[in-house]
Amino acid sequence: MVVTIKDIAEKVGVSVTTISRVLNNRGYLSDNLKKKVQEAMEELNYQPNEVARSLSRKKSNVFGLIIPDISHPFFGQITKHIEYYAYKNGYKLMLCNSLLNKKKEKEYIELLRASQVDGIIMGSHTMKVEEYMAIKLPLVTLDRRISDTIPYVSSDNYRGGALATKLLLRKRCKKIAYLSGSLQLNLLAKQRHDAFMDQVRGQQIEYVVRQTDLNGFKYREYEPMVRELFQEHPDIDGVFASSDLLALQIIRESRRLGKLIPEELKVVGYDGIQIGGAEDLTTIEQPMQEMGKLAVSRLLQQIGGEETPLETVLPVKLLERGTT
Known part of the structure; x- marks a missing residue:
């Protein structure tokens, strides 16, 4: 049986209006009355209807x-x-x-x-x-x-992209890849790519850009994309991945190919996530x-x-x- 505030009112010996005032904390209410209502609610196992209460308060919290x-x-x-x-x-x-x-x-x-x-x-x-x-x-x-x-x-996506790319340039990488989600979506994260391009243009290095499709977080697509990247560009020595998950896939594939990190390949991720495998990853940490x-x-x-x-x-x- 569903317990209502009418049942609580009868138990305490007050009106339904008084119980409603207690539940919504409106007007002056004695501590003794509040205590009696609380005890009655617990005894009858009353569960307040939060939607109804939010309508009466015009605020749901x-x-x-x-x-x-x-x-x-x-x-x-x-x-x-x-x-x-x-x-x-x-x-x-x-x-x-x-x-x-x-x-x-x-x-x-x-x-x-x-x-x-x-x-x-x-x-x-x-x-x-x-x-x-x-x-x-x-x-x-x-x-x-x-x-x-x-x-x-x-967070400052452009600044993060610049920091990551400048680090790879300082480490004397000669061929850098940028990996990301779709660059066709109107997202602030695209600024990471914009910063990457601004940093590598005019430098005496090669660069490659790879992106996933429009459907967002399809983790299973990361593996073939990364494998294809290394098949087409085996001489890549630096990677800036726009997420730590992408960066971790780069590391896994590099190990499979026998590439030494960081001696032969340097990897920078993005986000600063707390997940197994990311503890040793150079990354751009978002606050x-x-x-x-x-x-x-x-x-x-x-x-x-x-x-x-x-x-x-x-x-x-x-x-x-x-x-x-």
Whole structure:
């Protein structure tokens, strides 16, 4: 049998309105009354209807978070930080995994709106700008710049790309490859490629660019792409991979071919993920904790009606390790 606030009211001997005031913490309420209501709730095993409560308060204290792929360590780690700072500020998180599927992303947005979330942090970007503008909820994008009017939080992708490429040039690499996801998508991560090109042009070196297809995080595609790269360019002596996962695939293939790292091949990744095999990888570390913290902060500013900076770009750090 479902226990209602009417049952709680009868148990305590007060009106339903009084129980509602206790649950929503409205008006003056004695500590003794609060204690009696709490004891009655526990005795009857009452489970409050959070959606109904959010409608009455016009505030759910829930954020929505839409990311492309929770299995990707970057998004997994940043989700952990977003959840931590949301909870610290009295909010819970509804997590949605879009897999860069436009239909799925739209359905999740509708679900979040129907669930009365107070705002959305968007780490996925498959729809048109007008569709995001029509959400009519506080919105912050993560590592995505959707429009000039929607606040976003990211790290300095261009600076990271420049740091990685300059390191390989300093190490006297003569033929450098750049590997990334699709360069046709309008993502801030494309700035890593732009920085790479700005650094290698005009240098007395050869360079190669390889990219995956439009479908995003297809890890199984990394292996054939990397094998093909070494088959076509066996003399590559430096690789800048736009993610640590790509860099780790480079290392695996290099070992299979008997190439010595860093003596014959130097490898730089990107993200600074915490995963087995990445401990010795030279990489560009994104400040994931600070990005998560500021994404929550920017959303809270909007919810509170405060002026919110449209652009938040955080510095990255070069971590030079054993692969260079």
